Amino acid sequence: MLWTLTVTAIVGLLLFDYIFHVRKAHIPTIREAAIWSAIYVGIALLFGLLFFAVGDAEHAVEYYAGYLTEKALSVDNLFVFLVIMASFQVPREFQQKVLLFGITFALISRTAFILVGAAIIERWSDVFYLFGLALLLVAGQQLRGELTGDKSGKDEADNIMVRLATRVLPTSEKYDGDKLITRINGKRVLTPMLLVMVAIGATDLLFAFDSIPAIFGLTQEPYIVFTATAFSLMGLRQLYFLIDGLLDRLVYLSYGLAAILGFIGVKLILHALHENNLPFINSGEDVPVQEIPTTVSLVVIVCVLTITVVASLVSPKGRALRALQNAEKFAFRYTKLDQGAAEEEVRQAEELMDRWTQAAEAVPGKFRSELIEHKDKYSSVIRTAHETRLDSARRKGVEAPVSQGIVDSSGPSV
Numbered sequence: 001m002l003w004t005l006t007v008t009a010i011v012g013l014l015l016f017d018y019i020f021h022v023r024k025a026h027i028p029t030i031r032e033a034a035i036w037s038a039i040y041v042g043i044a045l046l047f048g049l050l051f052f053a054v055g056d057a058e059h060a061v062e063y064y065a066g067y068l069t070e071k072a073l074s075v076d077n078l079f080v081f082l083v084i085m086a087s088f089q090v091p092r093e094f095q096q097k098v099l100l101f102g103i104t105f106a107l108i109s110r111t112a113f114i115l116v117g118a119a120i121i122e123r124w125s126d127v128f129y130l131f132g133l134a135l136l137l138v139a140g141q142q143l144r145g146e147l148t149g150d151k152s153g154k155d156e157a158d159n160i161m162v163r164l165a166t167r168v169l170p171t172s173e174k175y176d177g178d179k180l181i182t183r184i185n186g187k188r189v190l191t192p193m194l195l196v197m198v199a200i201g202a203t204d205l206l207f208a209f210d211s212i213p214a215i216f217g218l219t220q221e222p223y224i225v226f227t228a229t230a231f232s233l234m235g236l237r238q239l240y241f242l243i244d245g246l247l248d249r250l251v252y253l254s255y256g257l258a259a260i261l262g263f264i265g266v267k268l269i270l271h272a273l274h275e276n277n278l279p280f281i282n283s284g285e286d287v288p289v290q291e292i293p294t295t296v297s298l299v300v301i302v303c304v305l306t307i308t309v310v311a312s313l314v315s316p317k318g319r320a321l322r323a324l325q326n327a328e329k330f331a332f333r334y335t336k337l338d339q340g341a342a343e344e345e346v347r348q349a350e351e352l353m354d355r356w357t358q359a360a361e362a363v364p365g366k367f368r369s370e371l372i373e374h375k376d377k378y379s380s381v382i383r384t385a386h387e388t389r390l391d392s393a394r395r396k397g398v399e400a401p402v403s404q405g406i407v408d409s410s411g412p413s414v
Contacts, residue, residue: 003223010230013040014104017237022100025093025178033242040235047231058294062219065298066228069218069260072305073211074232075250076257077106078240080203088196094178098193099237102200109204110229113212118222125275131213132268138210139262142254171195210261217264217271218297249325251317256308260301267292320363327353327360331385353385 021028021036044067051060081102090098120127170189176182180194215225273287281287312318330352337349360382 070232128272135265
């Protein structure tokens with residue numbers, strides 16, 4: 001009955017999102033995203049208190065440790081979703097629907113992996129050796145990707161399923177609203193909206209291979225694994241629009257996740273040694289090792305995530321990225337002002353543009369070349385804004401200040 005009630009509640013939340021939030025395409029406001037993010041996080045935290053209410057503190061700690069780990073991994077997944085949506089040039093008003101599909105598919109695929117994983121663990125406890133080694137490999141690969149700058153494998157949007165779909169099935173090059181299938185010259189064809197969902201679905205399957213072993217490293221209770229995973233995914237769509245722009249500033253998140261996955265990998269191997277059945281290890285007897293308590297795991301996860309977020313936001317690299325992003329953002333907003341905008345509104349827009357352009361100019365060259373992959377795009381946006389300002393001043397016959405500097409790929413300013 002508990003499983004039935006829980007699954008019904010989660011399905012109800014998903015249906016609520018589909019019916020009331022994404023049925024009509026729109027870009028959520030910050031207020032809307034903040035309210036619903038708080039609601040979903042609040043539901044997840046209150047759910048954990050139910051274990052305390054029935055006197056089950058051990059499972060409460062396991063739930064919160066699993067929830068935090070899965071939430072951090074889910075936020076990291078958003079980076080890849082963004083890359084995929086950018087590759088397919090998904091209009092911003094339709095991104096909600098794509099994200100919600102990704103969440104739904106992730107929930108279905110991970111539920112299947114959870115059931116399979118629980119069945120394997122029940123029959124073969126030494127699978128924890130494989131889980132532990134897998135997490136250590138994933139952690140090492142993620143750390144290597146950050147150190148070498150090679151993230152091509154993680155950010156690949158044009159995966160095999162998309163290539164197969166475009167090769168075998170008729171596809172269109174343009175979107176038709178948020179339709180998955182449209183008609184061109186009387187023929188039914190797939191739209192890019194369907195292809196981007198296929199890409200995200202395929203990517204979700206890959207994410208499950210590090211997500212599920214990680215949560216099983218914190219608890220072996222299938223119900224806790226399922227609820228922690230489900231609640232970590234719920235509200236992820238709203239969280240994306242709430243921290244839009246902040247995501248890219250979490251420059252050290254991958255290091256933190258690598259540390260957490262590595263830590264859980266070690267925890268799994270210690271657990272496997274403690275319940276060893278492999279004949280070539282200690283003659284098939286249990287190895288007397290100290291296991292890591294789940295309470296310690298929770299403290300480690302919280303500390304690593306806190307240090308990672310704080311370091312990302314206050315580090316020179318994080319501040320540099322914030323300056324570059326804001327310079328582009330406020331320059332773009334200035335170019336979108338209506339011609340009949342009030343003088344006070346124009347003045348405020350110019351001040352913000354100038355302020356962040358100056359901050360962008362002050363960014364050290366090493367960060368500028370490292371953080372901006374498409375320098376021409378950033379430069380052209382800011383340059384266009386300043387040129388628009390000069391043209392406006394000339395038409396009014398007033399003297400405008402010389403451009404405060406335009407971010408450029410080859411030097412400090414042009």
